[in-house]
Amino acid sequence: MSLLIQELKFDFKTRSVLRDIEFGLKPGEILTILGPNGVGKTTLLRCINRILQPKKGVIMVGDEDIISLNRNEVAKRMGYVPQRCETGRITAYDTILLGRKPYIKFNATNDDFERVNDIIKRLDLSDLSMRFIDEISGGELQRVSIARALVQDPNILLFDEPTSSLDLKHQLFILRTIKNIVNTQQISSILTMHDLNLALKFANRYLLLKDGCVFAYGGDEIITPENIEAVYGVPVMIEKVNGQHFVVPLD
Amino acid sequence: MVLGFLKSRMGLDKKSHHDENDGLNEPYRKYIVGKLLFLTVCTILLILLFLYSISRGPSTVSLIDAVHILFGNSTVNAYNILWNIRIPRALTAIVAGVGLSVAGVALQSILRNPLGSPYTLGISNAAAFGAAFSVIVIGTGSMHSSGTDAVVVNQIYVTTFAAFIGAMIATFILLLIAKYKSATPEVMILVGVALGSLFTAGTMFLQYFADDVQLAAVVFWTFGDVGRASWNDLIIMASVVTIATIYFILNRWNYNAIDAGDEIAKGLGVNVDRVRLTGMMVASVVTSFVVALIGIIGFVGLVCPHIARRFVGDEQRYLIPASCLVGGLLLLGADTAARFMLEPHVLPVAILTAFMGAPLFIYLLIKRY
Numbered sequence: 166m167s168l169l170i171q172e173l174k175f176d177f178k179t180r181s182v183l184r185d186i187e188f189g190l191k192p193g194e195i196l197t198i199l200g201p202n203g204v205g206k207t208t209l210l211r212c213i214n215r216i217l218q219p220k221k222g223v224i225m226v227g228d229e230d231i232i233s234l235n236r237n238e239v240a241k242r243m244g245y246v247p248q249r250c251e252t253g254r255i256t257a258y259d260t261i262l263l264g265r266k267p268y269i270k271f272n273a274t275n276d277d278f279e280r281v282n283d284i285i286k287r288l289d290l291s292d293l294s295m296r297f298i299d300e301i302s303g304g305e306l307q308r309v310s311i312a313r314a315l316v317q318d319p320n321i322l323l324f325d326e327p328t329s330s331l332d333l334k335h336q337l338f339i340l341r342t343i344k345n346i347v348n349t350q351q352i353s354s355i356l357t358m359h360d361l362n363l364a365l366k367f368a369n370r371y372l373l374l375k376d377g378c379v380f381a382y383g384g385d386e387i388i389t390p391e392n393i394e395a396v397y398g399v400p401v402m403i404e405k406v407n408g409q410h411f412v413v414p415l416d
Numbered sequence: 417m418v419l420g421f422l423k424s425r426m427g428l429d430k431k432s433h434h435d436e437n438d439g440l441n442e443p444y445r446k447y448i449v450g451k452l453l454f455l456t457v458c459t460i461l462l463i464l465l466f467l468y469s470i471s472r473g474p475s476t477v478s479l480i481d482a483v484h485i486l487f488g489n490s491t492v493n494a495y496n497i498l499w500n501i502r503i504p505r506a507l508t509a510i511v512a513g514v515g516l517s518v519a520g521v522a523l524q525s526i527l528r529n530p531l532g533s534p535y536t537l538g539i540s541n542a543a544a545f546g547a548a549f550s551v552i553v554i555g556t557g558s559m560h561s562s563g564t565d566a567v568v569v570n571q572i573y574v575t576t577f578a579a580f581i582g583a584m585i586a587t588f589i590l591l592l593i594a595k596y597k598s599a600t601p602e603v604m605i606l607v608g609v610a611l612g613s614l615f616t617a618g619t620m621f622l623q624y625f626a627d628d629v630q631l632a633a634v635v636f637w638t639f640g641d642v643g644r645a646s647w648n649d650l651i652i653m654a655s656v657v658t659i660a661t662i663y664f665i666l667n668r669w670n671y672n673a674i675d676a677g678d679e680i681a682k683g684l685g686v687n688v689d690r691v692r693l694t695g696m697m698v699a700s701v702v703t704s705f706v707v708a709l710i711g712i713i714g715f716v717g718l719v720c721p722h723i724a725r726r727f728v729g730d731e732q733r734y735l736i737p738a739s740c741l742v743g744g745l746l747l748l749g750a751d752t753a754a755r756f757m758l759e760p761h762v763l764p765v766a767i768l769t770a771f772m773g774a775p776l777f778i779y780l781l782i783k784r785y
Binding site for chain 2: 294
């Protein structure tokens, strides 16, 4: 299902954080939000599924405006994976089952359990499922968090820095998993990221933020040395190795 | 049979027939059955302890007779003693234990703090201040010796009502700050601690100017004692505790989500601010009723949920009922011990809850980690 954002504005008390944010996303596309620290990447992500309430704007998923839906209905359309997740003496299985929360009336049903089992198989989490989440590694917890967002059965998946606490192998594993899910289920995904090269490898749309506004939005063509320097303040060159672009800082 | 009933309540039996060959579900099912077993064992222990508690005393009856009396057979000896004294006392212990414990487990979740309890929010201290105010300023504290060396506060209902008002004032201040200042859980805990100190200081101020009779009456009131409640008190308390427990159980998925973090909870469709505010309100009201009617009983609200966590983990579907059962067990156990320890003297249960609960809690902490 497509996503369309128009004239999104968010203020923190009297300070303007985001304004005039506009972009769109088609099914099967992965968008990364890029920009320096503090520019409002995470804030934008939280505004999209209304963890933070935007001051104004339109957020259309298909032909529905997210702003007019209640929180539970939003949760059925968007899954959100934050940077970190609180742990406790809860099994990975129950953690994933929690993703069915928007659908559970009183008890989890057979359908809920089946969906959890299905995701566990697809993300290869069988060995982890009965372990407590306060005893598993950061990378494993990240995979469990993604599974929880997936059982929400969302059309849009939002990830805040999904690779920030992972080693190289797991960074690639998680991003491949996300790409695979987006492709097979034809959903859309938005990621915030610091690593430009990982973004170039996995995303097909980019949103460059500067001073709370969209500096550039588009495909690979907007990742130019000029744009990167304008946004991050660092001169770079872009090299092509084995058919893939790499951003190399010149400073 | 109980286990089967619980399984069907938890929606587990539905999946058992068709996931027979699913290797993955088997461990989960075993894991759940383990938790249900704990709940069943606690329920049975509570029933046995209840029967033991009402049958023992200065005139002991057999367990069988106790059951007969419970079912209304008035021809059995000691019928009046049991119905007028021991049964309301034991039931009060269970109800108060459940109430304080369920308030504690909910507060620990919604305030995202393991130290969350009715005490932490200063509600108990505010109730004590209310009672002190009533005894010393309004003058409900003239007291007399009642046969034995026990003292009785005159106009106990005025004192109780004042304690309730005190607790509600603290609750109101907390909720006001939470709602209009959008305070974080950390701030709420600190506000609670500050309120607790404020009301304690207020109580000390009043006590400083009190005469020794009033002082004794205030101290007497603050010793939580389940023997104080009449059948009417018990019915009021049981109604409030039942409604609160049902409310918390209905919100168990919300609390699971909040345990995973506010952002995740919001992403899962939970209206975190509203759930937090109403949860605090319900927990505060239930605490206010319990404290006003039987005095201050520390430790139960804080520790019973943690004892339950050691056995069933942090999953609220099992943690809330387990905390209720452990709360009832601990307070009834403590009260039963309080009655027999220094026979014929009956100690206020508040003195024994920490005596019994603290070593048990420390043992469980050491054993697990």
